[in-house]
Amino acid sequence: MTLHRKTIASPVGALTLVASDDGLVAILWENDTPDRVRLGLLADTPDHPVLVQTERELGDYFVGRRTAFSVSLDMRGTDFQQSVWRALLTIPFGETRSYADIAQQIGKPTATRAVGTANGRNPISIIAPCHRVIGSNGSLTGFAGGLKAKEYLLGLESPGTPRRLTAPPHHQR
Numbered sequence: 611m612t613l614h615r616k617t618i619a620s621p622v623g624a625l626t627l628v629a630s631d632d633g634l635v636a637i638l639w640e641n642d643t644p645d646r647v648r649l650g651l652l653a654d655t656p657d658h659p660v661l662v663q664t665e666r667e668l669g670d671y672f673v674g675r676r677t678a679f680s681v682s683l684d685m686r687g688t689d690f691q692q693s694v695w696r697a698l699l700t701i702p703f704g705e706t707r708s709y710a711d712i713a714q715q716i717g718k719p720t721a722t723r724a725v726g727t728a729n730g731r732n733p734i735s736i737i738a739p740c741h742r743v744i745g746s747n748g749s750l751t752g753f754a755g756g757l758k759a760k761e762y763l764l765g766l767e768s769p770g771t772p773r774r775l776t777a778p779p780h781h782q783r
Contacts, residue, residue, distance in 0.1 A: 614655035618665050621672050622759040625736075628652065629660035633682035636733040637664075639755040646754055647733040668736065672766070677703035679737045687731065690718075694728035698738040704767045708746045730754065736763065 613635055617626045623640040628649060636647045655661065663681050670676035685695050693716045700715070701707050707715075713725045732740040735754060741763040745751045753760035 612651045612653050613649055614658040614661055615652040616654070616656045616658070616661040616665065618668070620668065622755055622762055625668070627661050627664050629658055629664070630684045631660075633684035634660055634664050634734060634737065635684050635686060637735050637737065639735065639759070641756070642754060646731060664737075671736070674766070677767075681737065683734060683737070685734060685738070687728070687733070690721075690724065691728040691731060694725055695732055695734070695738045698729070698732065698740055698743070701739055701742045706742045706744045706764070709743060709751075710746055712743060726751075739763075742767075 611630070614629045615626060617624050625640070626636075626638040626642075627634065628636040628638065636649060638647060660681060667676055667679050667681055671679070685692055687695065694712060697712050697715045709722045709725045709729065710719075712729070713719050713722045716725070718724070729740045729743050730752060732738050732754075735741070741753060741755075741760045743751070750757050750760055750764075755763075
């Protein structure tokens with residue numbers, strides 16, 4: 611099955627949106643490693659309704675007009691990965707959770723490392739907010755878009771925090 615693709619500009623660099631007819635499948639980062647999210651055949655379909663809606667919602671998010679997303683999702687992964695990704699969707703805007711918090715939430719309190727791995731393979735970054743997951747000690751940890759992008763997204767959601775960057779990490783104009 612061919613998936614639909616569209617690349618958009620954003621304050622955190624170019625994002626490639628990927629959708630099926632059922633919903634958003636992935637948001638890929640500009641310098642994403644090819645094997646982080648496995649996809650099949652992709653066709654450029656910039657007017658696909660899911661991609662158009664995703665672009666609009668992300669645009670609203672980046673200018674501060676949106677704190678939640680309504681685009682339909684078509685998450686593809688193992689049952690464990692999907693349980694982690696569903697847990698990500700419950701983290702409120704402007705808040706963070708630790709990997710241990712997520713492990714506890716999904717009923718696997720000893721699976722902190724596995725949660726970290728599943729978090730790193732989250733295909734729908736930003737919308738399934740893996741950037742809101744931090745180390746137990748409050749430190750920023752790995753992120754597919756890079757730590758500067760993670761810091762930027764956290765700052766966007768919590769403007770009063772000291773993590774706020776003064777300019778987007780990529781494509782400064």
